[in-house]
Amino acid sequence: MRKLIMVGMVLLLAVFTATASLAGGTIKLAVMEPLSGTFKDIGDRYLEGVQYAAQVLNEQGGINGMQVEVIPVDSELKPAIATRKATKLMIKEGVKYFCGGTGSSVGGAMVALTGKKGGLFYTYGMAAASMTGAKCSKTFFRACANTDTQSYALANWVASQGFTKVFTVAQDYSFGQQATEAFIKKLKELNPKAEIVGKVLHPIGTKDFAPYVSQIINSGAEVVFTSNWGSDLTLLLKQAKPLGLKAKFACYYLNDENAITAVANDEAVVGSVAAEVYMITIPGEANKKFVEGFKKAKGYYPTWLRGKAYLATMFWAEAVKKAGSAKVSDVIKAWEGLTYDGPAGKWVMRACDHQTQQPIWIAPVVAKSPYFKHAYVGEAGMVPASKVDVPCAQTGCKGLAK
Amino acid sequence: MMPKTKPAYLWAWPLGLALLAALPWILPPYQLRLVTEATIFSLYAVSYNLLLGYAGLLSFGHAMFFGVGAFAAAVVINSMEGVPLFLALAMATALTTLAGLVVGLLLLRVKGTPFALLTLAFNALFYAIAVKWHTVTGGDDGLTVFPSVVNFGLLSLDPGKGPDMYYLTVLVIGLAVAFCCYFTRTAMGQSVLLIRENEERMRFLGYNTNVARLMLFIITGALAGLAGSFYAIFNSFVSLDAISIEMTTKVLLMTFIGGTASFAGPIVGAFFYTYVQDFLSDLTDNWPLIMGTLFILMVLFAPGGLSGLVKSLAARLPGAKDKGSDRDD
Numbered sequence: 001m002r003k004l005i006m007v008g009m010v011l012l013l014a015v016f017t018a019t020a021s022l023a024g025g026t027i028k029l030a031v032m033e034p035l036s037g038t039f040k041d042i043g044d045r046y047l048e049g050v051q052y053a054a055q056v057l058n059e060q061g062g063i064n065g066m067q068v069e070v071i072p073v074d075s076e077l078k079p080a081i082a083t084r085k086a087t088k089l090m091i092k093e094g095v096k097y098f099c100g101g102t103g104s105s106v107g108g109a110m111v112a113l114t115g116k117k118g119g120l121f122y123t124y125g126m127a128a129a130s131m132t133g134a135k136c137s138k139t140f141f142r143a144c145a146n147t148d149t150q151s152y153a154l155a156n157w158v159a160s161q162g163f164t165k166v167f168t169v170a171q172d173y174s175f176g177q178q179a180t181e182a183f184i185k186k187l188k189e190l191n192p193k194a195e196i197v198g199k200v201l202h203p204i205g206t207k208d209f210a211p212y213v214s215q216i217i218n219s220g221a222e223v224v225f226t227s228n229w230g231s232d233l234t235l236l237l238k239q240a241k242p243l244g245l246k247a248k249f250a251c252y253y254l255n256d257e258n259a260i261t262a263v264a265n266d267e268a269v270v271g272s273v274a275a276e277v278y279m280i281t282i283p284g285e286a287n288k289k290f291v292e293g294f295k296k297a298k299g300y301y302p303t304w305l306r307g308k309a310y311l312a313t314m315f316w317a318e319a320v321k322k323a324g325s326a327k328v329s330d331v332i333k334a335w336e337g338l339t340y341d342g343p344a345g346k347w348v349m350r351a352c353d354h355q356t357q358q359p360i361w362i363a364p365v366v367a368k369s370p371y372f373k374h375a376y377v378g379e380a381g382m383v384p385a386s387k388v389d390v391p392c393a394q395t396g397c398k399g400l401a402k
Numbered sequence: 403m404m405p406k407t408k409p410a411y412l413w414a415w416p417l418g419l420a421l422l423a424a425l426p427w428i429l430p431p432y433q434l435r436l437v438t439e440a441t442i443f444s445l446y447a448v449s450y451n452l453l454l455g456y457a458g459l460l461s462f463g464h465a466m467f468f469g470v471g472a473f474a475a476a477v478v479i480n481s482m483e484g485v486p487l488f489l490a491l492a493m494a495t496a497l498t499t500l501a502g503l504v505v506g507l508l509l510l511r512v513k514g515t516p517f518a519l520l521t522l523a524f525n526a527l528f529y530a531i532a533v534k535w536h537t538v539t540g541g542d543d544g545l546t547v548f549p550s551v552v553n554f555g556l557l558s559l560d561p562g563k564g565p566d567m568y569y570l571t572v573l574v575i576g577l578a579v580a581f582c583c584y585f586t587r588t589a590m591g592q593s594v595l596l597i598r599e600n601e602e603r604m605r606f607l608g609y610n611t612n613v614a615r616l617m618l619f620i621i622t623g624a625l626a627g628l629a630g631s632f633y634a635i636f637n638s639f640v641s642l643d644a645i646s647i648e649m650t651t652k653v654l655l656m657t658f659i660g661g662t663a664s665f666a667g668p669i670v671g672a673f674f675y676t677y678v679q680d681f682l683s684d685l686t687d688n689w690p691l692i693m694g695t696l697f698i699l700m701v702l703f704a705p706g707g708l709s710g711l712v713k714s715l716a717a718r719l720p721g722a723k724d725k726g727s728d729r730d731d
Contacts, residue, residue, distance in 0.1 A: 079639055135546060
């Protein structure tokens with residue numbers, strides 16, 4: 001009987017030890033995305049990118065031996081709901097790492113939460129410049145472009161093409177306003193002769209773009225800058241061509257195959273350009289390998305959001321690797337100043353504001369694409385990080401390491 | 403002879419207070435967070451019910467006050483470094499009072515459906531201002547709020563810490579709810595009830611019913627603003643959600659589910675809504691659908707809400723006496 005008790009105790013001990021080591025061998029990453037409602041498609045695509053990154057990391061043996069567990073969380077695009085769910089995960093499951101790409105308001109709330117409760121939040125899609133500017137935080141990292149850098153890249157392209165008559169169209173809310181302001185500011189710097197012949201800020205969800213298209217035609221604009229997304233982008237492009245607009249568009253988000261499909265008229269998009277930190281048409285072996293691997297694993301291409309989320313997560317993983325532990329303070333320290341050389345070029349996490357310094361890729365939409373039956377972006381050209389950089393002193397971020 | 407229930411009733415107070423004080427030790431941190439959130443929403447719902455249940459004014463714009471309070475608290479705390487929390491709350495509530503006065507004056511002579519529609523329009527207007535006035539409200543990006551620690555001499559409370567935020571909430575929101583309860587028993591509170599029942603008669607008796615309604619509108623707006631301020635501090639963040647029509651829908655659901663016919667109904671509704679939402683959102687993305695169905699069922703089959711259901715069940719118990727009206731006002 002005594003022996004039996006001893007064996008039982010040893011067995012129990014073994015079970016506890018095994019469980020404990022398993023718990024210690026996992027690093028949990030919660031993905032805060034809208035996984036229901038209008039923006040489900042966006043959230044799903046970001047999530048797929050993060051999940052693939054976790055798959056690759058786990059196949060390579062994890063991060064410092066720890067397996068990455070991805071926890072999808074439906075933020076519903078509501079800050080209060082996102083933070084409540086995140087708090088639950090922090091308290092009940094000990095989750096410390098969060099990421100997300102949709103909704104700067106959700107991002108702002110998550111930054112406040114992680115700052116208060118000791119977590120880390122990184123984004124691969126939230127573009128509000130203020131998040132790494134006046135509202136920067138020790139616990140927030142951005143591994144994508146912001147409204148300044150993306151607009152600067154397009155301003156570089158417009159200036160390099162020698163266009164002097166430029167029209168801007170954007171959605172009338174903080175994102176559209178900031179994107180337009182940054183574009184105009186940079187363009188004036190690069191080409192003082194360039195003239196903004198018209199500027200439109202329209203309500204989100206506009207259905208009829210005809211009055212705006214008439215304004216563009218009457219202005220004699222050679223090129224149209226737009227930071228529009230969703231139906232505001234597709235309807236603008238769809239309606240512009242039949243109304244007789246010949247000017248091409250310089251867009252934030254035209255490398256989205258779903259947007260091009262929704263326009264349903266290749267002629268309306270061919271020749272216009274898109275700018276992003278990641279495109280599947282980035283030249284080089286590293287990107288080719290990534291695209292092939294993703295396609296093989298998932299059955300579809302890592303376009304736009306998927307690619308961005310993948311790269312950002314791999315960048316975060318590099319920071320955890322360098323830190324040598326899963327402790328948030330160690331990872332923060334390790335990520336500051338870290339360089340990640342991935343499929344989209346060399347990325348450096350700047351310590352002064354936690355904004356990644358990275359090249360922006362620009363590509364024109366071409367009629368024939370090896371990836372899709374419809375038109376899609378052609379080979380991407382690089383705008384170096386140095387050309388889209390906002391100096392530390394100008395970001396408005398105070399209190400982070402210089 | 404005095405009824406023997408009074409001493410027991412008196413004992414319940416210190417016991418209840420002791421329980422409230424002990425909750426941070428009893429509840430796990432996440433449950434304490436839910437209680438804090440539900441307490442904040444309780445004030446929001448109670449203030450709404452003063453309009454709906456007591457004065458019979460169906461408003462679709464209560465979130466405008468909740469949102470103004472939330473944004474005002476955030477702006478005051480962010481722009482005046484080191485401002486004492488209570489001063490920030492007082493300033494935010496004062497601003498909401500002013501908003502209530504302006505809107506109330508414009509709605510003074512309107513009742514029924516036009517009143518409901520105009521409050522909806524005002525809410526949309528306030529929402530649009532919050533979106534457009536980006537430099538102050540942060541627009542779609544929202545505002546981060548980190549208030550300073552509250553010092554009571556020997557004791558200090560940090561709103562950034564769960565238990566401290568709970569105590570602050572219970573203290574201030576509890577007092578505000580107690581004030582609402584007291585208000586319903588004052589001559590002013592009673593006159594609001596009578597106006598709802600027969601306004602013409604009240605006028606004949608010499609009451610200025612417009613002034614009474616205006617006062618009520620301002621008071622309920624200020625209380626919703628106070629709840630909004632706490633909501634911003636609780637989340638350390640305020641977004642456009644706080645001033646959206648959805649936030650009005652939320653208070654409408656809480657009040658109807660809890661029951662408009664009693665003072666405690668909206669408090670029950672606020673707790674029920676917070677806990678059920680938390681539970682359902684873990685199970686399904688379609689939780690709003692379930693909440694909506696519940697709301698319809700409540701309106702159709704239990705118009706007295708949860709509190710009404712409890713009362714009618716209690717009345718059916720053997721030995722229960724019919725104490726008259728359902729309303730405990």
